[in-house]
Amino acid sequence: MTADSTPALVKQADADTDGPAPAGPPAARGPRARNTKAYLTYVAAKIAGAAVSLFAVLVTSFFLFRLIPSDPVKQMTGGRRVSTEQLESLRHQFGLDQPMWQQFTTYVGDALTGDFGTSYQFHAPVMDKIVEALPATLLLTGTAYVLYSALGIWLGTRTAWRNGSTSDRFNTALALTLYSVPSFWLGLLLIIVFSVGIGPVPGMFPTGGLESGNETGFAYVLDVAHHMVLPVITLVAVGYAQTLLVMRSSLLDEMGSDYLTTARAKGLRDDAVRRRHAVPNAMLPTFTLMFVNLGHVVAGQILVETVFSWPGLGGLFYQGLSVPDLPLVQGLFFVFATAVILANTLADVLYPLLDPRVGR
Template identity: 70%
Template sequence: MASPRAHLLYTAGRLGGAAVSLLAVLVTGFFLFRIVPGDPVRALTRGTPTTAGQLDALRHQFGLDLPLWRQFTDYCAKALTGDLGVSYQFRAPVGELIAQKAPATLLLTGVAVVLYSAIGLWIGARAAWRHGGPGDRVHTGVALALWSVPSFWLGLLLITVFAVGAGPVPGLFPTGGMSTGTESGLAHAVDVTHHLVLPVVTLVAVGYAQTLLVMRSSLLDEMGGDYLTTARAKGLRDSAVRRRHAVPNALLPTVTMVFINLGHVAAGSILVETVFSWPGLGGLFYQALSVPDLPLVQGLFLVFAGAMIVMNLLADLLCPLLDPRVAR
């Protein structure tokens, strides 16, 4: 059992690490997108007759004529107060744009994370407990195959087969979007669920494979523990030994991964949302990056990375509760 002082030092260290990571995200988010090819002003005025004076006026309006160090300090000062700036292309506060698109992303990736975490943990534990058997070989082979498949390619394949239709398989699902926009009430909920099926299946297929493999590997490391032999010697059934002793001790790496996956709920999946034309944060990030809309991509990057940092911090703080040895 770790002492209270050890727990305090452990917690302080993790909080300090999270603060440093957030600072690194602020710096990286500013300079990373400054090297993206493209001139935001020329991209926004493409196809519109514009004089050099008008271009200079737009650069002044966006603050792009300021020295780089001044742009950086202004960006950090505003970001630390919650002001993410105003989007170049939408001419709206970045925070409002993110708030508008966040529910669609939270719905899509939230459902997917819950499903693939539960499926991966359950199948991974059973596969490891019967390692070397037919079920273990099948599950591991399928998981390795799905984990290596690019999510956008799998999404396109599902659209081709189950949305457009291929051979004897008719088109059963919409090719994209979140709803048809003509229903209301219960009919709207059913319509959204119908549109949700293929993107969720795409995310679950790739995500469950990772969860399964991590859970299987963690449980295999625990299989030879003396405490499991002792539990069996006490007369516990094999299923009880797995459920009460082996699985809880194998959860540490998996819990960390599940929390990181929860961080992905905010980020969504840019490629999957783009393939399925899902109106979430991933699609918004793709639109912003194509300009590039610097305030919008910086704001989204900060939200995505911040969610990952927070979830990783929560996982670190939870681990000592599962295994007090972590805080020693």
């Protein structure tokens, strides 16, 4: 080796060590890019599936209610003596004299633009009636949704963490009982006991409706809240039971995991282990259930709203079925199904962000 060779080698080593990185993206970006692409593909598949489901609902809503053995025109005349010419005129007015295929194509074409036709009994656009009744449904079911979700998660966590205790057995048995009770039956029972009054219990709450109709300002708010008590209790009783059972089951599955043992070995208190480690992982199934129930907030509770004469979408749907008011029930059915499908799709889209194993 000559005297000049050493500096050359040193310069070459320095160049290899300190020189610029090779052209091209870093290798670490490869898995991230693949994960992003897989997630976008997963989201696109879910959105496409939701679109197919919505179209299937649109088709189903047309044929389903035509299976009802009733003539809408005769129902609207209320049994009055009406000539054949008048009946035919009404059928022509509502488009019921057209061939079935023509009614179907007209319905689908209009529905894709947001036009569900005109209600037979209200003589108003179906979308106007839906928009008019929607706030009452959101007020009732939205309030119940927040209450029973919070209550179900809290009690489900406590009962699972104290598995086998007296409180666990009591809360689980109560939840199973309430979950199996029909909501309309529970609503009728509450009306009998707390609205009509029975024995020493006086009637304390209205039997139904949204308001008394003679209050303004803050008194109006209190009046509406007074009318909401029994229907909200009915919805909360059934909804919290379902949430509690799902949350309890999920947390019980997590309690034997190794990561909880490791957390305890690090010196974390039992409360911190539950709150920071066990509950977040056990929330995943409950998260899905909450989004399913979120769709039902818009869909309303037909039986509960009917029992309590609540002027929401559920009560409107019941009125439409009594005729049957085909444009009204078709439009409401599509809105109900759309709310549930969109809520489920949103849950599917967000789920991989909480659990990276999903969608890969």
